[in-house]
Amino acid sequence: xxxxxxxxxxxxxxxxxxxxxxxxxxxxxxxxxxxxxxxxxxxxxxxxxxxxxxxxxxxxxxxxxxxxxxxxxxxxxxxxxxxxxxxxxxxxxxxxxxxxxxxxxxxxxxxxxxxxxxxxxxxxxxxxxxxxxxxxxxxxxxxxxxxxxxxxxxxxxxxxxxxxxxxxxxxxxxxxxxxxxxxxxxxxxxxxxxxxxxxxxxxxxxxxxxxxxxxxxxxxxxxxxxxxxxxxxxxxxxxxxxxxxxxxxxxxxxxxxxxxxxxxxxxxxxxxxxxxxxxxxxxxxxxxxxxxxxxxxxxxxxxxx
Numbered sequence: 178x179x180x181x182x183x184x185x186x187x188x189x190x191x192x193x194x195x196x197x198x199x200x201x202x203x204x205x206x207x208x209x210x211x212x213x214x215x216x217x218x219x220x221x222x223x224x225x226x227x228x229x230x231x232x233x234x235x236x237x238x239x240x241x242x243x244x245x246x247x248x249x250x251x252x253x254x255x256x257x258x259x260x261x262x263x264x265x266x267x268x269x270x271x272x273x274x275x276x277x278x279x280x281x282x283x284x285x286x287x288x289x290x291x292x293x294x295x296x297x298x299x300x301x302x303x304x305x306x307x308x309x310x311x312x313x314x315x316x317x318x319x320x321x322x323x324x325x326x327x328x329x330x331x332x333x334x335x336x337x338x339x340x341x342x343x344x345x346x347x348x349x350x351x352x353x354x355x356x357x358x359x360x361x362x363x364x365x366x367x368x369x370x371x372x373x374x375x376x377x378x379x380x381x382x383x384x385x386x387x388x389x390x391x392x393x394x395x396x397x398x399x400x401x402x403x404x405x406x407x408x409x410x411x412x413x414x415x416x417x418x419x420x421x422x423x424x425x426x427x428x429x430x431x432x433x434x435x436x437x438x439x440x441x442x443x444x445x446x447x448x449x450x451x452x453x454x455x456x457x458x459x460x461x462x463x464x465x466x467x468x469x470x471x472x473x474x475x476x477x478x479x480x481x482x
Contacts, residue, residue, distance in 0.1 A: 212467035356392025
């Protein structure tokens with residue numbers, strides 16, 4: 178398989194497969210309705226919206242969308258809607274869970290909740306974003322912009338492994354992964370540099386296979402060959418990173434929002450570590466990002482990630 182170079186290429190692959198069943202927790206915000214409508218029209222998924230039926234009908238009417246394309250389950254309570262949506266996945270009535278107009282912390286609690294949760298035994302929850310930047314030659318795989326606020330070394334290792342799995346699904350046999358920090362110099366005053374160096378050393382010993390891993394790397398050294406040449410820096414990655422693992426949620430989130438707001442990037446995001454695909458987007462994310470995230474979940478649902 179040749180590497181997938183755009184999110185539209187991914188959508189095309191999903192479009193050629195049988196439709197999956199998507200259920201949305203609290204699915205009554207405009208961008209979610211627009212994105213799920215588009216995904217249903219393009220036959221990527223069949224859609225069930227669990228939420229305030231009156232709001233769903235009003236928004237669909239305002240957007241001139243044919244509401245008959247949805248199955249709607251009328252539940253106004255946020256937690257109750259989330260639990261029902263999750264249970265539909267567990268019970269085999271849906272394949273993919275999606276976050277609608279529901280705070281991320283509640284959505285994550287619903288995923289984790291008790292015996293009914295979706296977390297695979299021994300896993301952690303993390304988030305992987307697949308980002309397409311105009312005029313950039315390839316997709317970027319970024320973690321973690323949404324779930325783990327201050328990941329420790331073990332969590333960063335798992336974040337890296339998840340990102341590698343997603344990159345493999347996109348046809349990258351040996352993706353290049355950069356462990357990002359403020360500097361490429363290891364310093365005991367900067368914990369992120371110490372952890373990045375440790376992870377890179379473990380990867381060198383074969384503990385993280387099927388990828389080229391280096392760190393710590395400043396972001397310019399990860400994505401700019403010219404920066405490497407000017408600084409005289411040598412690395413197996415040097416400006417050619419496919420995967421960016423950030424030291425904290427602030428740096429990752431700011432980076433991705435800067436790309437979307439200033440560079441016109443498109444994004445697809447998914448929660449990793451769960452037994453079923455779980456779409457996690459910001460409540461303010463665009464219709465396009467939510468649509469691509471649905472497509473990503475349907476794509477990975479058949480890829481054993």
